[in-house]
Each structure stands twice: as structure tokens, then as C-alpha cells.
Amino acid sequence: MGFRSVLLRASRARLRYSPSPEDPRFRRSFSQLLHSEPERPSFGIAFDIDGVIIRGRTTIGGSSHALRRLYHADGTLKVPFLFLTNGGGVPETKRSLELSELLGVPISPLQVVLGHSPFRQLVSRFENELIVAVGKGEPSLVMAEYGFKKVLSINDYASYFNHIDPLSQYKTWSLKQSFDKNCKLSFQSKFNVHSERVKGAFVVSDPVDWGRDIQVLCDILRYGGLPGKGNGHQPPLYFAADDLEYQAAFPCERLGMGAFRIALESIYNRIHSSPLEYTSYGKPNPSVFKNAESTLTKLALTTYPAKETRVSKNFAFNIIYMIGDNPKVDVNGAKKAGHPWFPILTRTGVFKGKDNDEHFPADLVVDTVEEAVDFILKKENIQS
Amino acid sequence: MGFRSVLLRASRARLRYSPSPEDPRFRRSFSQLLHSEPERPSFGIAFDIDGVIIRGRTTIGGSSHALRRLYHADGTLKVPFLFLTNGGGVPETKRSLELSELLGVPISPLQVVLGHSPFRQLVSRFENELIVAVGKGEPSLVMAEYGFKKVLSINDYASYFNHIDPLSQYKTWSLKQSFDKNCKLSFQSKFNVHSERVKGAFVVSDPVDWGRDIQVLCDILRYGGLPGKGNGHQPPLYFAADDLEYQAAFPCERLGMGAFRIALESIYNRIHSSPLEYTSYGKPNPSVFKNAESTLTKLALTTYPAKETRVSKNFAFNIIYMIGDNPKVDVNGAKKAGHPWFPILTRTGVFKGKDNDEHFPADLVVDTVEEAVDFILKKENIQS
Numbered sequence: 001m002g003f004r005s006v007l008l009r010a011s012r013a014r015l016r017y018s019p020s021p022e023d024p025r026f027r028r029s030f031s032q033l034l035h036s037e038p039e040r041p042s043f044g045i046a047f048d049i050d051g052v053i054i055r056g057r058t059t060i061g062g063s064s065h066a067l068r069r070l071y072h073a074d075g076t077l078k079v080p081f082l083f084l085t086n087g088g089g090v091p092e093t094k095r096s097l098e099l100s101e102l103l104g105v106p107i108s109p110l111q112v113v114l115g116h117s118p119f120r121q122l123v124s125r126f127e128n129e130l131i132v133a134v135g136k137g138e139p140s141l142v143m144a145e146y147g148f149k150k151v152l153s154i155n156d157y158a159s160y161f162n163h164i165d166p167l168s169q170y171k172t173w174s175l176k177q178s179f180d181k182n183c184k185l186s187f188q189s190k191f192n193v194h195s196e197r198v199k200g201a202f203v204v205s206d207p208v209d210w211g212r213d214i215q216v217l218c219d220i221l222r223y224g225g226l227p228g229k230g231n232g233h234q235p236p237l238y239f240a241a242d243d244l245e246y247q248a249a250f251p252c253e254r255l256g257m258g259a260f261r262i263a264l265e266s267i268y269n270r271i272h273s274s275p276l277e278y279t280s281y282g283k284p285n286p287s288v289f290k291n292a293e294s295t296l297t298k299l300a301l302t303t304y305p306a307k308e309t310r311v312s313k314n315f316a317f318n319i320i321y322m323i324g325d326n327p328k329v330d331v332n333g334a335k336k337a338g339h340p341w342f343p344i345l346t347r348t349g350v351f352k353g354k355d356n357d358e359h360f361p362a363d364l365v366v367d368t369v370e371e372a373v374d375f376i377l378k379k380e381n382i383q384s
Numbered sequence: 385m386g387f388r389s390v391l392l393r394a395s396r397a398r399l400r401y402s403p404s405p406e407d408p409r410f411r412r413s414f415s416q417l418l419h420s421e422p423e424r425p426s427f428g429i430a431f432d433i434d435g436v437i438i439r440g441r442t443t444i445g446g447s448s449h450a451l452r453r454l455y456h457a458d459g460t461l462k463v464p465f466l467f468l469t470n471g472g473g474v475p476e477t478k479r480s481l482e483l484s485e486l487l488g489v490p491i492s493p494l495q496v497v498l499g500h501s502p503f504r505q506l507v508s509r510f511e512n513e514l515i516v517a518v519g520k521g522e523p524s525l526v527m528a529e530y531g532f533k534k535v536l537s538i539n540d541y542a543s544y545f546n547h548i549d550p551l552s553q554y555k556t557w558s559l560k561q562s563f564d565k566n567c568k569l570s571f572q573s574k575f576n577v578h579s580e581r582v583k584g585a586f587v588v589s590d591p592v593d594w595g596r597d598i599q600v601l602c603d604i605l606r607y608g609g610l611p612g613k614g615n616g617h618q619p620p621l622y623f624a625a626d627d628l629e630y631q632a633a634f635p636c637e638r639l640g641m642g643a644f645r646i647a648l649e650s651i652y653n654r655i656h657s658s659p660l661e662y663t664s665y666g667k668p669n670p671s672v673f674k675n676a677e678s679t680l681t682k683l684a685l686t687t688y689p690a691k692e693t694r695v696s697k698n699f700a701f702n703i704i705y706m707i708g709d710n711p712k713v714d715v716n717g718a719k720k721a722g723h724p725w726f727p728i729l730t731r732t733g734v735f736k737g738k739d740n741d742e743h744f745p746a747d748l749v750v751d752t753v754e755e756a757v758d759f760i761l762k763k764e765n766i767q768s
Contacts, residue, residue: 056547056550136551136554137554161634162633162634163440163632163633163634164634165638166440166590166632166633166634166638167520167590167592170520170521170592171555171592171593206550206551207595208551208554208555208595209555209593209594209595210593210594210595210598210647211591211592211593211594211595211639211644214594214639214643214647215638215639218639219636223636227636228634228635228636244654244655245655248547248550249546249547249550250545250546250547250548250550250612251612252603252607252611252612254550254599255595255598255599255602255651255655259598259651259654259655260595262647262650262651262654263594263598263646263647263650263651265650266646266647266649266650267639267643267646267647270628270643270646271628271629271639271643
């Protein structure tokens with residue numbers, strides 16, 4: 001029996017009646033259940049994922065138990081929280097389902113802020129332009145869900161150019177990107193990749209085939225959007241994040257999107273006269289924390305709309321806890337964002353020190369996310 | 385009928401007798417045939433391969449015809465020549481067979497100087513040490529043929545460490561490296577990869593999986609030869625070449641081993657306090673030209689030993705022509721090497737200018753390798 005079922009059963013018990021399945025009151029939707037608690041907390045929590053909640057595909061630091069404490073017994077949210085990660089590669093809708101299943105609590109897509117979530121703000125600029133999406137997972141599906149209409153994954157883009165990757169004979173990718181395939185087929189009638197210039201390149205998630213991706217991005221960027229043809233201006237380049245390293249399943253940190261950016265930039269600046277221009281999103285960029293605060297506010301207002309309607313528009317958190325494992329990314333970002341952010345550092349990921357981090361000290365250092373949640377709930381006088 | 389058969393038939397005609405297959409004189413070896421011409425030319429030629437002789441897998445610039453002019457009709461060498469390339473990934477024995485087939489002339493392994501050929505000089509230092517070989521093709525076979533006894537390809541080395549590449553789930557390599565597999569099996573009983581430190585890393589040929597290779601090399605180099613364990617000194621790192629770009633089948637140049645080195649170095653220097661230390665071989669390193677001169681001398685002495693035995697030890701070329709497509713690599717290297725090198729630049733590869741290269745001007749610029757050979761043979765009064 002899943003946690004959600006447990007919560008729903010507990011909810012029925014708390015309501016102090018025993019409804020039959022036919023009872024119309026029993027058929028209340030889950031969103032209605034979410035609204036049954038009137039007290040709106042004046043604090044929120046943002047959780048990093050990799051190195052705090054999970055490592056690889058396994059939950060760590062008592063994360064599952066810690067998160068359950070943020071729900072009422074009836075499954076409604078007790079504390080507004082979201083996940084704030086630089087990771088990505090799948091749409092927020094899909095990632096929320098994956099996290100719900102892994103952690104045994106109901107996570108809504110609104111509670112999942114991925115590295116590439118800010119790309120949504122660029123739809124008005126690139127909606128009908130040819131763009132290329134780079135990275136693991138389903139980068140073109142992510143961008144299409146945001147509303148970009150002419151997006152090709154770099155896998156498909158490269159496949160239009162014979163010999164663009166001189167090492168392709170040594171590799172056989174078995175990526176299953178049915179969306180990309182469909183995209184490609186429908187695109188063939190829409191435009192000609194060999195004559196239309198790419199107007200923007202988006203690194204959505206960690207690139208898989210670095211050599212090919214650096215080669216093809218250099219081809220796109222140095223020739224003004226069309227490999228080998230012309231010398232136009234460099235099209236805009238966006239990175240979802242800039243993590244140099246992050247904690248995955250291997251004992252030492254693994255190289256992240258920031259490392260890929262360094263590789264691309266170092267090479268590009270050697271083969272091209274003008275230095276590479278790009279924009280990086282993701283933590284520690286303060287705009288990401290501002291956006292997370294705004295999302296948490298929406299979540300609080302949606303979850304607790306019954307009372308306080310008069311003051312809803314002026315609602316502001318007294319404090320938002322950022323629980324992360326990476327001093328440079330999580331702590332640094334929360335510090336730069338300022339009020340109301342309160343960074344908490346765990347020892348389950350990148351940071352492994354005994355005391356605090358030397359360069360980016362957190363307001364609190366704990367062993368695990370469970371310890372962090374325990375601290376917060378006690379400090380905020382929340383029963384659990 | 386192949387060129388070799390043609391040459392052998394012509395040879396028989398020139399000897400002015402019509403031997404039956406039983407005639408013992410007919411059963412002379414090819415090496416004996418090589419020795420039948422007494423005049424030793426005082427010049428030699430070094431040919432770059434990619435962008436001069438072939439592009440991708442296709443011969444270019446009349447290379448096949450040009451090379452045939454360097455042989456006598458009987459298949460013996462008229463002009464001492466070799467291939468001097470920064471490419472590699474297969475042993476010299478195998479590459480010479482591939483080139484013989486592609487070009488229709490008999491090429492001996494001595495005539496093939498690859499990027500990694502200088503690694504042979506390091507056998508005495510690393511013969512019984514655990515080393516890792518990186519790159520396309522059969523890097524560990526190459527090193528084993530040189531005499532290194534404990535070599536693992538980076539593919540196999542990485543396979544011992546679970547989760548070392550967090551993106552492995554997104555890729556499926558279909559590399560066929562039966563040698564590596566055999567190596568791995570026999571190695572398992574010899575030592576433990578999890579406790580024995582890697583004593584040297586060799587980038588033998590262009591890396592295929594840049595992301596994984598940069599990650600694993602960083603793991604080996606920053607932790608003193610054992611991923612995640614200890615903080616020993618960086619083991620020595622060797623690159624077979626340092627080409628930033630080279631001409632392959634695609635119309636624009638492709639990124640080469642030098643680009644990979646820049647990527648690795650830029651990332652390593654960001655995650656480690658001491659800068660990356662490495663040694664690069666390959667053109668334009670003058671030692672490579674010195675070594676090629678010495679090999680050409682051996683070739684001349686082996687091919688024309690009959691006369692002039694008294695002066696053999698003092699034999700020296702008046703001139704060696706370097707025919708290349710890359711000003712920075714071929715011309716620059718030949719210029720730096722000085723006497724007796726004479727750089728000739730073709731327009732079939734990296735260089736596409738009308739006149740001479742601005743930064744590294746060659747002594748002669750021609751359209752194709754055929755034109756270069758024509759110039760040389762006329763200048764040296766060689767009949768063909």
C-alpha cells in the first residue's frame with residue numbers, strides 16, 4: 001500500500017466518520033483535500049535533489065521519511081515546499097511523477113523547478129525559430145512542452161549532416177527518443193536544415209556525447225547557425241545550469257554541465273576570434289531563487305486559500321530554507337539571493353566537511369536532510 | 385589485378401628472361417627485389433595522410449598515382465618515402481596493410497610513422513607498470529605491440545568502477561575490442577585494479593567518448609592513479625599528438641586530439657590545485673621530424689645496401705620533402721626541424737588559401753599531392 005493510500009485512509013479516520021464508497025463526501029478530489037487545512041505557514045522549504053534526497057536512483061539521508069512529515073495525515077500539504085535542482089532532461093510533469101513514486105508522497109509539477117525551467121521565459125523570443133536542444137533524456141520534448149515549435153535535439157540535427165562527427169563509426173547510440181523521431185519526420189516537410197540557420201542553442205541537461213556535441217555546437221556557433229556556411233554572428237547559447245561537479249552514485253563528485261561549458265568555451269575560444277557568449281541559468285544564479293520564492297508563494301496561496309483572502313496579495317514568507325549539499329551552488333546561491341533565504345548544508349553529497357564550508361558557510365550544517373527537516377519543524381513549532 | 389602483381393610482372397619483363405614458375409630465381413623474395421636498384425637517392429619524402437593522401441576513407445589529390453611514381457616498375461622503391469601522420473589507433477603493421485590496399489602500392493610497417501609511434505621509446509619506463517590507453521581503434525593492442533605488458537584500454541578500466549560514468553545509462557557502445565576483452569580476463573588474475581595505482585595514461589588516438597574519458601582521466605590523475613583514493617602525485621600523461629583541428633570527410637575541419645587536450649586541461653585545472661602536466665608528441669614537435677629522418681635513413685640503407693657500403697654510416701639526405709595540408713602542424717614542424725626539411729603545402733585539406741599561409745609559409749604551395757610529387761621528381765631529375 002502506497003503512502004498516498006495510507007494518507008487517504010488516515011484522512012478518513014480524522015474526519016471522524018466512516019463513509020461508504022458511495023458517500024459523495026468521500027469522493028472529494030485530492031486538490032480539495034489539499035485545501036482542508038486553513039493555517040498558512042510563514043515559511044517554506046526548497047530541497048536540492050541529487051546528494052540531498054537521492055544519490056543515483058536511491059533515496060538518502062532519510063529523505064522519504066523527512067518529506068512525509070511535511071504532509072498532514074490526510075495527504076494535504078502542511079508545509080509549502082518544492083524541489084530546486086539544476087538537474088533535468090525530462091519535463092516537470094514527468095519528473096514530479098518519478099519523484100512521487102520514489103519518495104511515496106504526492107508531488108505536483110508546480111513543486112518541481114528544474115535547471116531548464118527558466119527556458120520557458122524564452123518562448124516568446126524563439127517560439128517559431130529553429131532551435132537545437134542538447135542533453136540527456138528528452139531535451140526536445142522538454143522544449144516542445146514549454147511551447148518552442150521548431151526544436152530539434154542535437155542528435156537529430158547532427159543526423160542531417162554526413163560526416164559531421166568523424167568518430168561516429170566508433171559509437172552506436174541506442175537512445176530511445178520517439179518524440180525526437182516524430183519531430184524529425186514532421187520537420188522534414190517544414191524546413192530545410194541545410195539552408196535554415198539555427199537561431200538558438202539550448203543545453204537542457206547534461207550532454208551525453210561530449211565530443212560530438214562540442215563539435216556540432218562549434219559548427220553551429222562559429223558559422224552563424226549553419227555548419228560550414230557563412231560567418232554570421234554567433235547565435236545565442238543558453239545553459240540550464242553551470243555546476244562544475246555534482247554528487248551522483250559514485251563516491252567522488254562527477255563532472256556536470258559547468259565542466260561541459262568550460263570544455264566548449266575553451267575550445268571555441270581557440271578556434272574562433274570572438275569569445276563565446278552564453279547565458280547560464282540554475283543555482284547559484286539569484287534569479288533562480290527569486291523564481292523559486294515566487295513559485296512557493298503561489299503554492300502557499302493555492303494550498304491555503306480559504307482564510308486570509310484579504311491579505312493574500314501581500315503574502316510573503318518570513319523565511320525559506322534551502323537544503324542543499326553543494327556550498328558553491330546551494331549555499332552561495334541562497335546567500336546571494338538574501339532575505340528570506342536560509343541555507344542549510346547536508347553532508348550527504350558534495351560537502352563532506354566536519355564543520356562548515358570555508359568559502360560558502362551555511363547558516364546551519366547537518367548530517368542529513370532528515371536532520372534539517374527536524375530542525376525546521378522544531379524551530380517553526382510544527383507538530384509532526 | 386593489383387598494382388603489386390603488375391609490378392612483379394613488369395619486373396620479370398625487365399629482367400629479360402621468361403622464367404617458369406619452377407625457376408628458383410623467380411621465387412626471389414620481395415625484399416630481394418627491393419635491393420635490386422643500386423642508386424640511392426639523396427632525398428626523401430614524408431607524406432601526411434589525412435587531407436593529403438585520403439579524406440575519410442577515399443584517396444584524394446591523385447595520391448594513388450603519385451605514389452606509384454615512387455616505385456620502379458619491378459615494385460622496388462625508387463624514392464625513400466614514409467607516411468608521417470598524427471593519426472593512429474591501430475598498430476603500424478595493420479595500418480601499413482590498410483594503406484597498401486587503399487593505395488595499391490606495397491607499404492612496409494617501417495614506412496608508417498603514426499602519432500603514437502614515439503610511445504615505443506617509453507617501454508623501458510612503463511613495461512611492467514599498470515597503464516591506461518585512451519582512444520579510438522585498438523589503443524591497448526597498439527601499446528601491447530610496443531611491449532607494454534600491463535595495459536588496459538580506458539573502456540575496460542572504467543568498467544571496473546560502478547557508476548564512474550553517471551551518463552552510461554544513456555549510451556551503448558558497440559566497440560569490438562576482442563584484444564581488450566582477452567587482456568581484461570588475463571589481467572583479473574594478475575592484479576587488482578581497485579588497489580593498484582595507474583602509473584601512466586596514454587592518449588593513443590582521438591578519444592571517442594570525451595565525457596567519460598575526461599571524467600575517468602580526471603579521476604586517475606587527481607587522485608594519484610586510483611579514483612577517489614588518496615591524493616598522490618599526478619601520474620604522467622602522454623598525448624600522441626596535439627592537433628587542434630584536422631581535415632576529415634566533412635567540408636570543415638574536425639576537432640582533433642589537441643581540442644580534447646584543451647578540454648581536459650581546462651577542466652582539470654579548475655578542479656585541481658596543481659595544473660595538469662603532460663607531454664605531447666606528434667607534429668609539429670621537432671623530435672618527430674628527427675625520428676622520421678632517422679627512419680628514412682634506415683629505409684634508404686636497407687633498400688640500397690649494395691653499393692656505397694663504405695659511406696653508409698655517413699649517409700645523410702640533402703633534402704627531405706614534407707608534404708602536408710596543415711600549415712601549423714606540417715609546415716611549422718618542418719620549419720622548426722630545419723635542415724634537411726623542405727615543407728610543401730597542398731590545398732586538399734586544412735589549408736585552402738590562394739597564396740601561401742600567412743603564419744607558417746611553406747617553401748612551395750601546390751594544389752595536390754600529385755603536383756607535389758611531380759615537382760619533386762622533376763627537381764631531382766628522376767625519370768618516371
